[in-house]
Amino acid sequence: MTHQLFPEIEPYASGHLQVSELHRIYWEESGNKNGKPVVILHGGPGAGSSPLMRRFHDPEHYRIIVLDQRGCGRSTPFAELEENTTWHLVEDLEKLRKFLGVDKWQVFGGSWGSTLALAYAQSHPEVVTEIILRGIFTVRRSEVQWFNQWGASELFPDEFELYKSFIPGDEQDDLVEAYHRRLTCDDEAVRLEAARRWTRWEAATLSVIPDPLRVEALVEPQIALAFARIECHYFRNQGFFERQEQLLEDVGRIRHIPAQIIQGRYDVVTPMRTAWELANRWPEAQFVVVEDAGHTMTEPGITQALLAATEAFK
Numbered sequence: 084m085t086h087q088l089f090p091e092i093e094p095y096a097s098g099h100l101q102v103s104e105l106h107r108i109y110w111e112e113s114g115n116k117n118g119k120p121v122v123i124l125h126g127g128p129g130a131g132s133s134p135l136m137r138r139f140h141d142p143e144h145y146r147i148i149v150l151d152q153r154g155c156g157r158s159t160p161f162a163e164l165e166e167n168t169t170w171h172l173v174e175d176l177e178k179l180r181k182f183l184g185v186d187k188w189q190v191f192g193g194s195w196g197s198t199l200a201l202a203y204a205q206s207h208p209e210v211v212t213e214i215i216l217r218g219i220f221t222v223r224r225s226e227v228q229w230f231n232q233w234g235a236s237e238l239f240p241d242e243f244e245l246y247k248s249f250i251p252g253d254e255q256d257d258l259v260e261a262y263h264r265r266l267t268c269d270d271e272a273v274r275l276e277a278a279r280r281w282t283r284w285e286a287a288t289l290s291v292i293p294d295p296l297r298v299e300a301l302v303e304p305q306i307a308l309a310f311a312r313i314e315c316h317y318f319r320n321q322g323f324f325e326r327q328e329q330l331l332e333d334v335g336r337i338r339h340i341p342a343q344i345i346q347g348r349y350d351v352v353t354p355m356r357t358a359w360e361l362a363n364r365w366p367e368a369q370f371v372v373v374e375d376a377g378h379t380m381t382e383p384g385i386t387q388a389l390l391a392a393t394e395a396f397k
């Protein structure tokens with residue numbers, strides 16, 4: 084059966100929630116006020132949400148809750164790294180859930196959204212009804228190395244050169260640290276160029292079929308600065324996990340929750356090994372490999388699989 088994205092819709096409610104003295108996060112609700120709650124977790128970290136994220140769930144059935152995580156999208160302060168860790172984001176989800184009066188919700192997240200979904204569900208399994216994950220990422224050293232240092236470089240040497248050549252030769256042995264210095268320096272022009280180069284590298288490698296318009300949209304300063312600064316901050320801190328394999332090792336806490344793991348075979352940003360390892364440790368979860376897709380939720384096979392999952396969990 085083929086599924087269509089649900090129609091574009093506007094939120095029936097939205098606002099900002101003060102989650103700490105410093106941070107306020109944007110949230111919105113669309114679909115059915117009295118429907119089955121789902122929370123949608125965006126990528127990056129630092130990418131912010133988009134209106135497209137409202138379209139993967141039947142709006143007559145679901146109460147669709149979308150938010151911008153700390154420091155990005157419409158959350159403030161913009162691109163802020165203070166008090167910005169995985170565990171702050173996990174607790175923000177609890178604050179938002181209680182604020183909105185939701186008892187339990189479905190958790191839907193792709194890419195970094197899958198990381199946060201796993202961290203959240205493992206911390207608060209009792210409030211999660213189902214889990215839908217796409218493009219699985221657990222911020223292990225091997226995953227960050229693959230994408231930002233050596234690995235993906237061999238598939239996209241042309242794009243990698245644009246990313247790497249911004250950094251002088253004597254700093255190229257640790258590109259994440261070299262970018263962090265520039266993304267947090269006092270010179271605004273350097274920060275901005277670093278943000279563009281960092282973001283372009285990821286934007287250009289997202290899908291099997293290139294999408295130059297998406298690349299241009301993502302490298303705009305108001306997206307790229309938050310995305311690059313926040314993502315780099317999380318990567319150099321290994322996602323703020325205590326153990327390298329934490330999210331994989333702790334899967335026992337959530338194995339009882341119905342789940343689907345959706346992964347593109349040719350995902351260059353978050354290669355399939357992580358999804359496969361997760362699926363091996365979680366035999367109860369349905370593992371869907373999309374054979375002709377990369378990383379994004381907009382590739383046809385990935386969109387289909389995500390829609391099939393939300394329909395199955397209605």
Ligand code: STX
Nearest residue numbers: 126127128130194195196220
């Ligand atoms: N970072 C991958 C990620 O979460 C590990 C991600 N990659 N691209 C995106 O998110 C956007 C398409 C949202 C920019």
